[in-house]
Each structure stands twice: as structure tokens, then as C-alpha cells.
Amino acid sequence: MVEEGNSNVEKRMESSGEVDEVRKGPWTMEEDLILINYIANHGEGVWNNLARSAGLKRTGKSCRLRWLNYLRPDVRRGNITPEEQFLIMDLHARWGNRWSKIARQLPGRTDNEIKNYWRTRIQKKGTKSCESTENPTQMIIDRRQPGPGPSPIISSPQPGLPIHPDLTDAYFPPNDSFWTVEDFWSMQPFN
Template sequence: METTMKKKGRGKATITSQKEEEGTVRKGPWTMEEDFILFNYILNHGEGLWNSVAKASGLKRTGKSCRLRWLNYLRPDVRRGNITAEEQLLIIQLHAKLGNRWSKIAKHLPGRTDNEIKNFWRTKIQRHMKVSSEHMICSGNSQSSGMTTTDQGSSGKAIDMAESFSQAKTTFNVVEQSNENYWNVEDLWPVHLLNGDHHVI
């Protein structure tokens, strides 16, 4: 499995203040220790009731934050990186059908999170559409498609995208991501086993 966790902090980094240390809500990147606590708690007690999870586990995080961390990162079936060509095609087709219903789209892609798909769409597909749109405008072909780079206009265009995906994927140059500087979620498992729960997923 490719479930991994980055060692280095990413995303919003809210400096942990003295106040936060003293009991208020913590924000920003999760530490490995927090991941470990949450991971073990959920393995022992199950998912759901996120506010209870946040309180009972002793994490100074909101229930929302715990839920997000679990769903997007710690869940054992999360697949990371390397969105395959087939997955890309599926995303394009589903987006054409469902629009920005990322969670619905994610349900069709086992192991992929709505956040990951959303990020993928925004950073890869939308940009590709923008680039190809500009290219068509430059070459005088924009009149037939009425292109736009917004989501509103992207669904119809996505159908074209799907149709021309075979060619596109050669130029997409997407997804080959490095997994260096990651730690594995599996790294957390042995300790969990030591805690006496052998029902590993």
C-alpha cells in the first residue's frame, strides 16, 4: 500500500502558541504523535462522533480536524500519489456528469479522497483546460467550444476532454510524484499492535 505521511510540515502552519499548549484548540499541521494518538483511538473505538474522538483522545483538535485528518490521510485504505490514467479519465467523466461533487466522485475511486480529487482537478485538469483554451484562442479555434476556465464551463468541456483523453494523457505529464520525505502510516501500526488490538483493518 502506498499510504504515506509526509515528514515535513505542509499546508497552513499556524504557530502553536503558548495558549494552545495550555488547552485551547490546536491548528496547523499534524505531528506524528497526534497522528499516532488519533490512529490508535480510532482503531480501538471506531470512526464517527468526531467531537467525542477529539475530546476522549486527548487531542487538542476540533472534531472536524480529526475527521479530516483521518479521512484524508490516516485511513488505512487511502491511496496516495500516482493518480492513474484510468483514474484521471474517470474523474473527467464523473466531473462532466456530477460537477464539483467531489465526495460523490471520490466514491467511484476507491482509496481516493474528495480533497485529493479536488486538488487534482484544480491543479491539473483546470490548468490543462486553461492552457488548451488559450492555445485554441491563439490558433483561432475558440469559437466552437465557447471555452471558459471556470468550473461552470468546464463540465461540457470535460466531455471533450474525456474524448480526447488518449491523446491528452501523453501531454498531461501528470502524477508521477515522488514519495520521498514521507513516513508510512504503517509505521504506526506496530505500536498499535503492541497496545493489544490485533484487528488490523
């Protein structure tokens, strides 16, 4: 994970003797930069070659996943809107766990994010709500009504994206303010 101070990751890598082998685990900021720069200059290609050519000690698979789920400029993270949530539930009811198919209907969303969202939010709340209500969707929406506490001020990481301040779990995690992919693209490191 990028948010992790890279020193910890590197220590882990060193202690496990992975320095000169294929690296696993959280991506460092340096690796992200290398990958972004390389793709910006050469485009996406055969991922194994890309990983080698870019000098990344990662598998092509890992590079692909990192790019698709996190680094792509059009990827949207967090702040799932009620509209998107309804869509996810609707499509899941229709298609089941076809996450990539569902993700294609939600521009900027990745299959991984939708899968995680479903499992951590909808599935759990749906299970809970089954004990008390016939309508899990309504249950979830009801839970999103503003509570008594103060409403934190949030801002969209990308201009133009809808913000729903009343969504209790739509807040950007604190570490998003550490550094973000948006920062990368605003820096345009490959220029």
C-alpha cells in the same frame, strides 16, 4: 503537516498561545499516532467525543478530516492513474464539483485529493490546452509520454497497486520517503 519537523509546529503553537486551546494547523506524528490508536481500539464514533476522549486538542471536525483524508488504512495517495484521471474527468463532466460523489467511484481516493488534483492538474492544463487544442484530455495524456530525461525508479507504497512510471506527475513526492501512513500500519502501533 506531518513531514514538518514537529518542533517548528510546536514553536508556532507556543508562540501563538494555542498550547492549551484547540490546535490548528499541521498534524504532528504524535497526534496521528494518538488518533490512529484511539480509532483502532474504539472505532470511529462521535468525532467531538473522540477528540476529547483521545486527549487531542483538536476539533472533531479536524480529527475526522485527518482520518478520512490521510490516516485511514485504505486511503491511497498520489499516483493517479490514467484510468482514474479519465474517470474523474468523465464524472466531473457529468456531475460537476460533486467531489465526494466522484470520490465514491474511486476506491481509496478522497474528495479532497480529487478536488486538489482537478484544480492543480486538470483544470489548469485544460485551460492551457484550450488555447491550442479542442481535446484537453488528450492534451494531458500526451504530456504524460516519457520525455527524454532519465526515468526515475519508483515503487508503490502499497503492494498490488498499479504503477505507471511514465506518468510525469505520478512520482511520489520526496517527503513520502520520510515517513508514511503505510509505515504506521506496518508498525501496527496499537498492538
